[in-house]
Amino acid sequence: MEKESVKSGDIVEIKTDKEMYEGILLESYDNSIYLIKQESGYNIGVEKAKVKSVKVMGKAKPSDFPEVDIKPKKGVPGISIISTGGTIASRVDYKTGGVKWLMKPEQVFALSPGLLDIIKINKIESPFTIASENMSAENWIDIAKTAAKLLNEKENAGIIITHGTDTLHYTAAALSFMLKNLNKPVILTYAQRSTDRGSTDTVLNLKCSAHMALSNIAEVMLVGHASINDNFCYALKGTKVRKMHTSRRDTFRPINDLPVAKIHEEGKIEIMSKEYNTRSEKKVVADTEFEEKIALVKYYPGANFNIIDFYREKGYRGIIIEATGLGHVGTEEAKYNWIESIVRAVKSGMTICFAPQTFYGKLDPYVYTPGRKLMDAGVIFLNDILPETAYVKLGWVLGHEKNTAKIKELMLENIAGEFNKSISEKSFLF
Amino acid sequence: MEKESVKSGDIVEIKTDKEMYEGILLESYDNSIYLIKQESGYNIGVEKAKVKSVKVMGKAKPSDFPEVDIKPKKGVPGISIISTGGTIASRVDYKTGGVKWLMKPEQVFALSPGLLDIIKINKIESPFTIASENMSAENWIDIAKTAAKLLNEKENAGIIITHGTDTLHYTAAALSFMLKNLNKPVILTYAQRSTDRGSTDTVLNLKCSAHMALSNIAEVMLVGHASINDNFCYALKGTKVRKMHTSRRDTFRPINDLPVAKIHEEGKIEIMSKEYNTRSEKKVVADTEFEEKIALVKYYPGANFNIIDFYREKGYRGIIIEATGLGHVGTEEAKYNWIESIVRAVKSGMTICFAPQTFYGKLDPYVYTPGRKLMDAGVIFLNDILPETAYVKLGWVLGHEKNTAKIKELMLENIAGEFNKSISEKSFLF
Numbered sequence: 001m002e003k004e005s006v007k008s009g010d011i012v013e014i015k016t017d018k019e020m021y022e023g024i025l026l027e028s029y030d031n032s033i034y035l036i037k038q039e040s041g042y043n044i045g046v047e048k049a050k051v052k053s054v055k056v057m058g059k060a061k062p063s064d065f066p067e068v069d070i071k072p073k074k075g076v077p078g079i080s081i082i083s084t085g086g087t088i089a090s091r092v093d094y095k096t097g098g099v100k101w102l103m104k105p106e107q108v109f110a111l112s113p114g115l116l117d118i119i120k121i122n123k124i125e126s127p128f129t130i131a132s133e134n135m136s137a138e139n140w141i142d143i144a145k146t147a148a149k150l151l152n153e154k155e156n157a158g159i160i161i162t163h164g165t166d167t168l169h170y171t172a173a174a175l176s177f178m179l180k181n182l183n184k185p186v187i188l189t190y191a192q193r194s195t196d197r198g199s200t201d202t203v204l205n206l207k208c209s210a211h212m213a214l215s216n217i218a219e220v221m222l223v224g225h226a227s228i229n230d231n232f233c234y235a236l237k238g239t240k241v242r243k244m245h246t247s248r249r250d251t252f253r254p255i256n257d258l259p260v261a262k263i264h265e266e267g268k269i270e271i272m273s274k275e276y277n278t279r280s281e282k283k284v285v286a287d288t289e290f291e292e293k294i295a296l297v298k299y300y301p302g303a304n305f306n307i308i309d310f311y312r313e314k315g316y317r318g319i320i321i322e323a324t325g326l327g328h329v330g331t332e333e334a335k336y337n338w339i340e341s342i343v344r345a346v347k348s349g350m351t352i353c354f355a356p357q358t359f360y361g362k363l364d365p366y367v368y369t370p371g372r373k374l375m376d377a378g379v380i381f382l383n384d385i386l387p388e389t390a391y392v393k394l395g396w397v398l399g400h401e402k403n404t405a406k407i408k409e410l411m412l413e414n415i416a417g418e419f420n421k422s423i424s425e426k427s428f429l430f
Numbered sequence: 431m432e433k434e435s436v437k438s439g440d441i442v443e444i445k446t447d448k449e450m451y452e453g454i455l456l457e458s459y460d461n462s463i464y465l466i467k468q469e470s471g472y473n474i475g476v477e478k479a480k481v482k483s484v485k486v487m488g489k490a491k492p493s494d495f496p497e498v499d500i501k502p503k504k505g506v507p508g509i510s511i512i513s514t515g516g517t518i519a520s521r522v523d524y525k526t527g528g529v530k531w532l533m534k535p536e537q538v539f540a541l542s543p544g545l546l547d548i549i550k551i552n553k554i555e556s557p558f559t560i561a562s563e564n565m566s567a568e569n570w571i572d573i574a575k576t577a578a579k580l581l582n583e584k585e586n587a588g589i590i591i592t593h594g595t596d597t598l599h600y601t602a603a604a605l606s607f608m609l610k611n612l613n614k615p616v617i618l619t620y621a622q623r624s625t626d627r628g629s630t631d632t633v634l635n636l637k638c639s640a641h642m643a644l645s646n647i648a649e650v651m652l653v654g655h656a657s658i659n660d661n662f663c664y665a666l667k668g669t670k671v672r673k674m675h676t677s678r679r680d681t682f683r684p685i686n687d688l689p690v691a692k693i694h695e696e697g698k699i700e701i702m703s704k705e706y707n708t709r710s711e712k713k714v715v716a717d718t719e720f721e722e723k724i725a726l727v728k729y730y731p732g733a734n735f736n737i738i739d740f741y742r743e744k745g746y747r748g749i750i751i752e753a754t755g756l757g758h759v760g761t762e763e764a765k766y767n768w769i770e771s772i773v774r775a776v777k778s779g780m781t782i783c784f785a786p787q788t789f790y791g792k793l794d795p796y797v798y799t800p801g802r803k804l805m806d807a808g809v810i811f812l813n814d815i816l817p818e819t820a821y822v823k824l825g826w827v828l829g830h831e832k833n834t835a836k837i838k839e840l841m842l843e844n845i846a847g848e849f850n851k852s853i854s855e856k857s858f859l860f
Contacts, residue, residue: 099799130764131763131798131800132731133729133731133754133755133758133759134760134761134762134763134764135764136731136764136765137731137732139731164755165755166754166758167730170730171731228855242788243754244788244789244790244859245788245791245858246755246757246786246788246790246792246793247756247791247794248790248791248858251788251791294732295733295734296728296730296733298726298727298728298752299563300597300600300726300821301563301565301566301567301597301600301601302566302567302724302825303725303726304725306744307737307740310737310740314736324562324563324596324673325563325595325596325673326676327676328563328596329563330564330566331563332564333560333561334560334563334564334565334566335564335566336566356676357673358672358675358676358681359674360675360676361675361676361677361678362677363676364676364677368529368561369529370561388730395732425658428675428678429674429683429859430859
């Protein structure tokens with residue numbers, strides 16, 4: 001009876017025939033075990049069948065989570081961290097069952113045993129603490145400026161940015177365009193399960209991020225679980241990555257690309273990509289001019305072109321359209337022929353680009369007649385770009401340029417690895 | 431020299447040391463071979479290295495493609511076909527290099543050797559011939575009415591619908607909701623390469639569709655290439671399928687679901703799903719009431735809620751929002767807080783539903799506080815539904831119901847397999 005009355009968040013003492021365990025009881029997906037967060041930070045599962053007694057010693061409070069210990073270990077390289085919020089910076093609220101912010105960003109690292117054997121944390125900067133669905137360009141700019149500053153400090157071998165998952169791939173794309181003369185690794189990482197939970201992905205993701213932040217690859221990369229197993233991560237190019245699952249820990253997948261590298265927990269890095277920049281002595285510049293009057297619109301059967309006119313009338317400067325197939329929207333045969341609205345938009349000075357709504361594969365306006373008509377109307381076909389990356393790129397390009405011809409040239413230039421000319425067959429649904 | 435001067439579309443006579451081949455020269459991805467469509471309908475590749483002479487006998491015209499031979503084979507079961515257009519109903523225009531409609535829908539089947547050994551074609555109905563990006567609800571209704579009529583004819587063991595790929599998954603979802611009391615298999619199929627090309631997927635897709643149309647499974651299913659190999663197909667549930675690649679022949683993938691069955695060219699069907707309806711004597715009803723004043727909107731960082739107000743002011747009755755993560759949009763912390771616009775929309779009688787923008791996984795409004803606020807605002811969270819299926823379902827439900835409570839009940843009811851309560855881990859990126 002006593003066994004059943006304990007609740008997540010209780011501080012418990014559990015005895016089996018041979019052992020005794022103390023710690024905070026966590027929620028467990030496996031009903032046959034008690035999952036306990038021990039004082040060491042490590043979690044342990046104890047089979048209920050073997051348990052002789054469970055004693056409740058108190059209730060966990062945030063302060064019961066070990067305080068951060070940023071004592072540097074000798075000979076370990078230093079990095080700095082930008083903490084922005086998200087699940088990785090949060091904990092389960094044992095009262096409501098929901099998720100709350102941790103008291104301090106430092107606690108994330110205190111809850112990640114083993115991390116400080118790999119790196120020394122020089123600094124933790126937290127320009128804001130928000131859930132990533134609430135971010136917009138001003139947040140990307142804040143992060144880019146903070147990142148550039150830290151990257152130009154000699155003591156940092158690289159930086160890690162912790163971030164919510166919902167829009168992490170947009171931020172990854174934004175930093176890819178905004179950080180010029182990149183000299184060191186910029187690693188974005190996350191958690192799908194809050195850091196205090198037994199099933200959290202924080203620890204592996206942070207360790208792999210630390211290894212990658214010390215690598216020779218000076219690129220913006222997203223690092224996280226490669227599979228449902230808790231054993232290795234992928235580093236994914238910031239412009240070719242998308243959140244593909246609402247809850248899996250291996251939610252981030254490369255699109256039209258393979259991972260840059262596979263990273264093992266103990267530090268082995270297997271490079272998978274041929275193209276990347278390496279460390280340098282360059283001075284990083286945060287090139288953050290951004291046009292916020294842009295939109296991302298998905299085409300679908302029965303979609304009315306009045307949405308294009310709406311944005312034109314509101315003074316928007318550009319739209320990314322998620323087109324079907326090789327780059328299509330409704331034309332002459334359709335109930336709504338989008339060509340006239342597109343022509344009106346282009347004539348008014350707007351930039352209209354297509355990106356593939358299928359995500360995988362690339363556009364090709366030359367296969368069917370309407371593709372050529374859309375090109376004539378002024379549509380820019382963005383090959384194999386991700387619509388999300390295209391949206392970010394459009395804002396960045398329009399922030400820098402007013403000339404129509406130059407805008408088109410920039411949109412079609414491979415600025416931050418957003419296009420892949422030799423897509424491997426293996427990358428489909430990787 | 432003579433060898434190099436021949437062009438795709440030429441009728442040629444090619445001689446090697448041992449053999450002579452006659453037929454229409456097709457474009458070939460492999461530059462080392464001549465690809466010829468023979469009079470039998472089969473294509474053959476001849477190694478250029480072995481060719482002694484190439485003689486041009488004339489130019490191919492559409493009429494040079496073999497005329498359809500719908501002579502029934504004895505003892506073969508009958509089906510009927512609905513031809514709607516798309517690449518499967520098209521051929522390469524050897525003049526422009528683009529793609530044109532075939533002269534008659536019948537030619538698709540004439541160009542598919544072996545198909546008539548499996549089935550007898552009772553009837554080919556073609557309510558319209560358009561590219562699928564130009565379709566809208568009125569086309570779905572046309573197809574549903576034609577399908578219901580054919581399904582209620584005793585002579586048809588099932589039906590096959592040929593269709594463009596761009597929006598095929600929307601039509602598959604529409605028919606899943608519109609065909610009530612389904613008594614026989616309804617198979618949707620397609621081609622990613624036009625039917626006269628050597629690399630066409632038409633032949634395997636039609637053969638597998640024919641086998642599936644004769645099966646015992648009375649469901650709306652999309653049948654097509656399972657892999658890049660030309661050896662077997664999958665049958666995919668009409669409400670759980672999405673076009674995931676711009677050009678691959680295995681572009682259609684199950685989302686949050688496994689295939690219903692694996693179909694081998696020679697006719698072996700391996701069932702992979704436990705839940706399906708079987709053949710019956712029921713009379714099919716085309717239940718096609720549909721509300722076209724609906725929209726599909728994707729949320730992204732910096733997205734302005736004025737899009738919700740725009741559709742409300744235009745008198746739209748409902749919107750599907752592709753939300754991030756477990757079901758999020760900008761709230762208090764964001765530049766644009768969508769909650770007030772959503773409240774205005776719901777108060778005006780609109781139906782606002784969320785579907786996952788990640789496609790894989792399911793929504794969960796209970797993990798984070800904003801999820802609960804959005805539920806309070808009246809948002810309906812549609813679990814693991816595909817946004818495209820959600821859009822179609824919303825139009826269908828609003829076509830049938832005016833009462834808010836009843837609309838919500840229907841949106842959350844599993845009407846046509848659009849929700850999957852036990853998603854297999856294997857289905858992620860299947």
